[in-house]
Amino acid sequence: MVDHPKRDLPGAVMLGYQLARRGASVVLVPMYEQAVDVPRLGLDALVVNYARPVNLDLMRSFARSGVALYVLDTEGGVLAEKGGNSPPAMAEHIKGSGYAEILTGYFFWGQRLHDAFLDAGTMKPEQLHLTGCPRFDFAAPRWRALLDGEPRGYVLVNANFPLVNSRFTGKPGGEREAMVRAGWDGAYVDRFIADLKQVFANYLVEIDRLAAARPDRDILVRPHPFESDEVYRNALARRPNVRVDGAGSVLDRIRNAAAVVHLNCGTAVESVLLGKLPLQLEYLNTSTTSGHAGLPARVSRSVASFDELLGAIDRIDSETEAFDFARVHAADIEAFFYLNDGQAAERVADTLMRAAPSRRPYVSLLATVKGTRDKPSIGQVAKGAASAVLGSAVTERLRSRFNPVRRDKRVDPTFVNALLQRIAAHDRAAASQLTAERARCAATGLPLASIAIEPR
Numbered sequence: 001m002v003d004h005p006k007r008d009l010p011g012a013v014m015l016g017y018q019l020a021r022r023g024a025s026v027v028l029v030p031m032y033e034q035a036v037d038v039p040r041l042g043l044d045a046l047v048v049n050y051a052r053p054v055n056l057d058l059m060r061s062f063a064r065s066g067v068a069l070y071v072l073d074t075e076g077g078v079l080a081e082k083g084g085n086s087p088p089a090m091a092e093h094i095k096g097s098g099y100a101e102i103l104t105g106y107f108f109w110g111q112r113l114h115d116a117f118l119d120a121g122t123m124k125p126e127q128l129h130l131t132g133c134p135r136f137d138f139a140a141p142r143w144r145a146l147l148d149g150e151p152r153g154y155v156l157v158n159a160n161f162p163l164v165n166s167r168f169t170g171k172p173g174g175e176r177e178a179m180v181r182a183g184w185d186g187a188y189v190d191r192f193i194a195d196l197k198q199v200f201a202n203y204l205v206e207i208d209r210l211a212a213a214r215p216d217r218d219i220l221v222r223p224h225p226f227e228s229d230e231v232y233r234n235a236l237a238r239r240p241n242v243r244v245d246g247a248g249s250v251l252d253r254i255r256n257a258a259a260v261v262h263l264n265c266g267t268a269v270e271s272v273l274l275g276k277l278p279l280q281l282e283y284l285n286t287s288t289t290s291g292h293a294g295l296p297a298r299v300s301r302s303v304a305s306f307d308e309l310l311g312a313i314d315r316i317d318s319e320t321e322a323f324d325f326a327r328v329h330a331a332d333i334e335a336f337f338y339l340n341d342g343q344a345a346e347r348v349a350d351t352l353m354r355a356a357p358s359r360r361p362y363v364s365l366l367a368t369v370k371g372t373r374d375k376p377s378i379g380q381v382a383k384g385a386a387s388a389v390l391g392s393a394v395t396e397r398l399r400s401r402f403n404p405v406r407r408d409k410r411v412d413p414t415f416v417n418a419l420l421q422r423i424a425a426h427d428r429a430a431a432s433q434l435t436a437e438r439a440r441c442a443a444t445g446l447p448l449a450s451i452a453i454e455p456r
Contacts, residue, residue, distance in 0.1 A: 002411055003031045003049040003074045006225045009411060010249060011135025011345070013419045013436075014143075015047075015072075016453040017427075018134075018349035020434050026453040027439050030411050033396055033449040034058070035380070036387040039367035041450065042442040043067050045352060047107075049074045051099045053181050061372045063102035065362040068355060071099075072348065076109040076133065077336045078266035080293050084183030087116035093183060095122040104355065107348055109133045110336040129351050132337065132344030138251050139273035140342030146419075146426055148252040154218040155313060156257035156276075157207055158250070160265035161200045162226035163193060167405075195286040202284050203263055204235040206306060210261075211239035213310055222246050222253055224265075258316050261309070264289060268296040272328055273340050277320040279303050279312055298332045363442045391446030393438055413437055413451050420453060 002012050009028070016026040027041050031049060035058060038046060045068040048059065063069050080086045084093075090113065094100050105127045108114040114130045117123060137143050163175045179189045211219050221236065221244045223229045229244055236242045254260055254270050259277040262268055263285065268278035280300035282290070290297065301323055303309045312319050329340065338344070368388045371380035387395045400407040417436040424434055439452040 001029050001031055001034060001047060001049045003409075004225050005030075005409060005411055006246075006249070008049070008074055008135060009415070010138060010251075010419060011133065013416055013453075014137050014345040014423060015134045015348055016416075016436075017420055017423045017434070018345045019352065020453050020455055021429065022349055022353050023455065024349075024353065025455075028411055028416065028451040028453065030396070030409055030449050032406055032409050033387075033392050035371040035373070036368045036384050036392050036395075037439070037448050037450045038062060038067070039065070039362065039364040039372055040441040040443065040448065041439060042361035042363050044361055045070060045104070045355065047072050047348075047352070051094060051097075051103065051106075053097065054178075056097060056099065057374070058372055059099070060102055061367070061374070062362075065364065065367070066360070067362045068104040069102055070105045070107060070352070071103060072107040072133070073109070076113060077269065078293050078295050079113065079336065081291065083185070083188065083292075084179065087113045088120065089183050091116040091120040091122045095120055103127070105129055105351065107131045107133075107351070108338075110334070110338045112335045129347070130338065131347035131351065132339060132341075134345035134348060136270070136273065136337060136340070137342045137344050138249075139270055140340050142342035143423075143426065144255070144274070146422055147255045148248065152256045153258050154220045154256075155210075156253055156260045157210075157219060157221045158260055158262045158265045158267045159203070159221065159223045159227060159232070160262065160267075161196065161203070162224045164197050164200050165223075165227045165231055167226050167228045192288050192292060195288045199263065199284055199286065199289050203281070204232070206281060206284065206309075207242075207261075208236055208239065209306060210309065210313075211236065211242045214313065215239075215241055217241060217313065219243070220245060220253065220257070222250065259313065259320070262296065262300070264293060264296050266293075266296055268300045269333055269337060272299050272325055272333060273337075275320075275325055277301055277312075277316065277323055279309065281309065295332060295336060299328050361442075365443055388444075391441065391444075392449040393447040396449040411449070411451050416451050416453070 002008050012028050019026045029037050047070045050073050051071045100123050107129050117128050166175055176189050180186050219242045221232050223246045229246055232244045250267055254276050255274050257276055260271040261279045263281045271278040278300040280297050280302050282302045283304050365388055369384040370376045371384045420434055420436050433456050435456050436451055436453045439448045439450040
């Protein structure tokens with residue numbers, strides 16, 4: 001399952017490559033199309049992007065059909081010390097929500113979350129797999145050459161404010177409701193959001209001050225993939241040395257940066273993996289925002305004032321040389337992200353290949369029409385019926401014309417095939433033995449939004 005292509009697709013392609021090398025037929029399923037595509041693909045197993053209340057009913061339907069369900073969470077590394085996405089809370093959620101009964105296995109980014117599930121007796125030990133996350137394989141020396149090159153030396157400013165600057169949630173209070181549903185205390189969420197709004201405003205001011213103070217330094221501002229970029233463009237429009245651009249992979253941008261400026265952003269981890277100095281604007285934090293998720297601060301060079309920020313940027317080379325990347329990884333990152341060895345996708349693939357299918361592959365056109373739900377809404381039936389008649393490749397394209405959210409979540413077969421060939425060539429494998437193209441319905445042959453990766 002591919003949630004957000006900008007963030008998750010390269011890792012999904014890497015996993016698909018490793019599975020295809022082992023003889024499996026692999027399908028990359030856009031998250032928004034899972035309810036209509038999964039019943040038409042003839043799957044033995046499905047690796048989903050998270051196990052949350054919002055998709056529990058859908059996952060139960062898949063499990064009842066005989067599909068083996070695994071979780072490879074898209075956000076399993078930078079976790080809170082307490083609250084809804086702390087390791088103990090995540091373990092208790094899976095145990096008490098009903099997910100433990102329907103999941104075949106769970107893949108963990110790091111030891112800390114794995115041990116929380118083990119200690120809580122969430123699932124059987126043999127169902128818990130410590131693998132790392134495939135999307136970070138590209139940061140390892142083994143695969144790093146696959147990252148795109150571009151002009152180097154800019155200061156990369158990464159943002160992390162989707163909760164108060166959402167690109168996707170149009171409903172007022174939607175992000176708050178999502179946090180509460182995920183297990184956070186409502187009063188805490190209100191306090192956190194109030195502080196975050198002020199911190200966000202201050203963050204914009206400091207980036208503007210930085211651009212004004214160092215006009216000869218190129219600055220690339222990268223909003224979080226779930227953020228609107230309009231507020232950044234408006235706030236920084238008068239600075240010719242600033243470019244606001246969230247396109248492409250964040251790993252590419254980090255690799256070619258001189259340093260990374262951030263505040264409580266998980267990309268501090270990727271910065272360390274790639275040997276780039278992460279500068280945390282600690283002086284902008286409140287006690288609430290700093291305590292929400294402490295890992296990014298712990299793995300960064302803390303900055304206590306604006307003047308200190310300027311000094312660190314003026315001395316980037318010596319500051320980078322003095323930063324002990326290996327110690328930081330061993331002390332704080334490995335427990336949450338496991339090894340930086342480029343083998344996470346291989347570990348996941350090996351686990352999946354060892355699991356023999358328990359039933360015949362799942363195909364059901366009726367489930368497609370119903371959106372794989374017991375009590376579908378009229379809209380879900382309309383979407384399912386149109387997809388059954390036309391193929392989801394067509395209905396997805398039509399709907400994305402009018403909805404930018406869906407446009408951003410489409411999976412491009414051209415990109416998948418190009419990256420697949422680059423991975424194979426870099427791995428000195430026979431690239432021509434693999435192909436990526438639109439999947440087709442197992443019963444009707446209609447083209448689907450999903451992308452199939454198969455040995456030729």
